[in-house]
Amino acid sequence: MAEVLVLVDHVDGQVKKVTTELLTAARRIGEPAAVWIGDGAESGKGALAEYGAEKVYVAPAELGDYVVAPKAELLAKLAQDKGAAAILVSATAENKEIAGRTAVKLGSGVLTDVVDVNAEVVAEHSVFGGATITHARVRTGVPVVAVRPNSVPAEAASGAAAEEAVSVEVSEAAKTAKVVERVAEEQGERPELTEAAIVVSGGRGVGSDDFSVVENLADSLGAAVGASRAAVDSGWYPNQFQVGQTGKTVSPNLYVALGISGAIQHRAGMQTAKNIVAVNKDPEAPIFELADFGVVGDLHTVAPQLTEEIKKRK
Amino acid sequence: MNIVVLVKQVPDTATERKLNADDKTLDRAASDGVINELDEYAIEEALLLKEKHGGEVTILTMGPEKATESIRKALSMGADKAVFVNDDALHGSDALQTAYALAQALGTIEYDVVVLGSESTDARTGVVGAALAEYLGLPQLTFARKVDIDGSTIRIQRQTDYGYDVVEAQLPAVVSVVEKINEPRYPSFKLIMQAKKKPVDKKSAADAGIDTGRVGLANAATETVDFAAAPPRAAGTVVKDEGDGGAKIADFLVEKKFV
Ligand SMILES: Cc1cc2nc3c(=O)[nH]c(=O)nc-3n(C[C@H](O)[C@H](O)[C@H](O)COP(=O)(O)OP(=O)(O)OC[C@H]3O[C@@H](n4cnc5c(N)ncnc54)[C@H](O)[C@@H]3O)c2cc1C
Numbered sequence: 417m418a419e420v421l422v423l424v425d426h427v428d429g430q431v432k433k434v435t436t437e438l439l440t441a442a443r444r445i446g447e448p449a450a451v452w453i454g455d456g457a458e459s460g461k462g463a464l465a466e467y468g469a470e471k472v473y474v475a476p477a478e479l480g481d482y483v484v485a486p487k488a489e490l491l492a493k494l495a496q497d498k499g500a501a502a503i504l505v506s507a508t509a510e511n512k513e514i515a516g517r518t519a520v521k522l523g524s525g526v527l528t529d530v531v532d533v534n535a536e537v538v539a540e541h542s543v544f545g546g547a548t549i550t551h552a553r554v555r556t557g558v559p560v561v562a563v564r565p566n567s568v569p570a571e572a573a574s575g576a577a578a579e580e581a582v583s584v585e586v587s588e589a590a591k592t593a594k595v596v597e598r599v600a601e602e603q604g605e606r607p608e609l610t611e612a613a614i615v616v617s618g619g620r621g622v623g624s625d626d627f628s629v630v631e632n633l634a635d636s637l638g639a640a641v642g643a644s645r646a647a648v649d650s651g652w653y654p655n656q657f658q659v660g661q662t663g664k665t666v667s668p669n670l671y672v673a674l675g676i677s678g679a680i681q682h683r684a685g686m687q688t689a690k691n692i693v694a695v696n697k698d699p700e701a702p703i704f705e706l707a708d709f710g711v712v713g714d715l716h717t718v719a720p721q722l723t724e725e726i727k728k729r730k
Numbered sequence: 731m732n733i734v735v736l737v738k739q740v741p742d743t744a745t746e747r748k749l750n751a752d753d754k755t756l757d758r759a760a761s762d763g764v765i766n767e768l769d770e771y772a773i774e775e776a777l778l779l780k781e782k783h784g785g786e787v788t789i790l791t792m793g794p795e796k797a798t799e800s801i802r803k804a805l806s807m808g809a810d811k812a813v814f815v816n817d818d819a820l821h822g823s824d825a826l827q828t829a830y831a832l833a834q835a836l837g838t839i840e841y842d843v844v845v846l847g848s849e850s851t852d853a854r855t856g857v858v859g860a861a862l863a864e865y866l867g868l869p870q871l872t873f874a875r876k877v878d879i880d881g882s883t884i885r886i887q888r889q890t891d892y893g894y895d896v897v898e899a900q901l902p903a904v905v906s907v908v909e910k911i912n913e914p915r916y917p918s919f920k921l922i923m924q925a926k927k928k929p930v931d932k933k934s935a936a937d938a939g940i941d942t943g944r945v946g947l948a949n950a951a952t953e954t955v956d957f958a959a960a961p962p963r964a965a966g967t968v969v970k971d972e973g974d975g976g977a978k979i980a981d982f983l984v985e986k987k988f989v
């Protein structure tokens with residue numbers, strides 16, 4: 417069976433959930449081979465084995481010293497050396513760029529933001545703010561596919577996770593954009609927005625930069641916090657938490673929208689959520705068309721009550 | 731400093747967007763065309779760079795005839811001239827073919843910096859900037875929320891999940907922008923009038939150095955197999971808050987095993 421390369425997302429030696437989802441999808445196509453760039457493979461290897469990785473290729477952290485290009489050189493070389501059937505990455509901004517450059521090198525094609533992929537590497541897309549479903553494939557070369565987090569349910573299966581050190585002679589052309597500093601901005605303890613199983617978002621209805629009504633509910637559910645553009649533009653919540661067409665795309669199991677009207681551009685970022693709950697004081701708000709459960713009311717009374725109820729019932 | 735801004739015309743997201751039944755490409759006639767929102771930020775950044783460092787701002791657009799409207803709009807924001815690559819052979823090009831074609835067209839223009847949006851609102855692949863840098867062999871300075879140029883050195887803040895990376899390179903370079911970078915200006919009446927007289931250099935694929943055997947639907951490495959309207963979501967339950975709205979949601983969450 418041909419290998420399917422899976423680019424591993426990891427933080428501090430911990431494998432991110434999306435990687436276990438990608439390994440699950442990779443097993444449909446062939447034999448999953450994880451590609452770990454950077455340190456920490458020793459501690460993360462166990463999780464890869466649990467989700468069926470037969471191999472773990474470990475490449476040096478220095479590939480990250482330059483923007484994207486060296487990682488694409490590594491993936492393209494591995495795909496050729498190992499005769500890979502496909503390359504899967506998570507659909508983050510940087511990984512999509514890696515996918516694009518890798519596909520250019522391989523003379524193949526790239527499919528981005530897919531929500532499902534089958535054994536023949538036919539990928540499903542949800543486009544136009546969720547209004548249309550398309551299926552697409554790559555008909556030339558090794559398909560490079562970027563899969564949205566929370567799209568393919570992870571299923572355990574044991575793999576050998578045989579480690580092999582790999583590297584690539586990084587070309588001069590790939591060393592032209594040098595990362596000279598990495599700056600971490602305040603993240604807090606909450607799960608990362610695009611990875612979270614539950615997202616609680618606040619919109620203009622929150623009414624001020626006091627987002628605690630949203631944050632408290634999120635914390636009671638172990639959820640990430642998101643915001644509509646109206647809330648971000650008002651300066652109530654930082655830009656990196658914006659959900660929607662020009663923000664992050666999330667696909668959680670549960671999305672809670674507080675004081676968000678449900679504009680098409682907001683929906684573009686959350687419509688593939690499995691369950692949607694909305695609180696809005698306007699019964700005509702379009703968000704209710706999507707909601708599995710909705711309450712017409714003031715979020716400043718409904719959300720705190722919900723937070724208390726969750727704490728009580730846990 | 732000569733700057734080229736890549737501007738894509740996209741269907742207005744406020745209107746209904748459709749695919750063509752016959753060749754499964756975007757039905758560009760079905761909706762109003764507007765400048766891709768992030769490309770307005772790219773134009774603004776180019777204008778700011780010009781104000782600081784001098785030079786000319788050229789708009790580069792590839793698209794159908796209709797895209798002329800968006801080119802005029804871009805010129806009315808203050809760009810100096812435009813190159814419009816317009817050829818039926820380009821119809822149905824995928825993201826990598828688009829990057830290839832734009833790279834070839836850039837070969838016919840003099841520039842120090844190429845500025846583009848980090849993502850379009852229609853296809854949303856977000857790969858054109860990276861693929862363009864790959865084709866051109868130029869530094870990839872994408873997802874920029876701040877740009878500084880000092881002599882031949884360019885520095886950006888590249889937005890990341892954890893904050894940002896400071897990235898440095900030598901010109902020429904490819905820069906894509908995120909919306910945090912600036913606030914696009916509105917065209918003034920005077921500029922709108924002037925824009926009508928600004929030169930638009932229309933090029934066929936061949937004029938732009940594009941090999942027509944590499945672009946278009948027939949030569950794309952990707953293929954749309956089928957498409958359909960998404961099944962409507964099953965109608966949910968909406969209740970009015972009678973003082974127990976929070977508790978009712980909690981019931982729902984318990985039933986769905988979130989609590
Ligand atoms: C090109 C483009 C890109 C865009 N990208 C995005 C994007 O990425 N993300 C995004 O979110 N938007 C985006 N937008 C903006 C989008 O069109 C909407 O303007 C935005 O989503 C509105 O945010 P909102 O729902 O918070 O605000 P509003 O539409 O003003 O809705 C606020 C809602 O809160 C309700 N409300 C008010 N007070 C209360 C209360 N006390 N209790 C309960 N409910 C209350 C109101 O009834 C109303 O429904 C984009 C727009 C454009 C043109």
Ligand SMILES: Cc1cc2nc3c(=O)[nH]c(=O)nc-3n(C[C@H](O)[C@H](O)[C@H](O)COP(=O)(O)OP(=O)(O)OC[C@H]3O[C@@H](n4cnc5c(N)ncnc54)[C@H](O)[C@@H]3O)c2cc1C
Nearest residue numbers: 527528736792824825846847849850853854855856857858
């Ligand atoms: C619903 C849908 C889904 C698609 N999915 C895929 C896919 O998975 N894989 C694939 O290869 N193709 C896909 N395509 C085709 C792809 O959209 C087009 O090739 C498109 O021209 C380039 O991709 P983009 O808009 O996503 O670029 P992005 O990378 O999102 O755009 C970034 C920037 O590139 C610049 N730019 C892009 N196009 C042009 C242009 N024509 N002229 C000037 N500047 C431009 C703009 O500055 C823009 O802001 C899809 C198309 C549609 C309609």
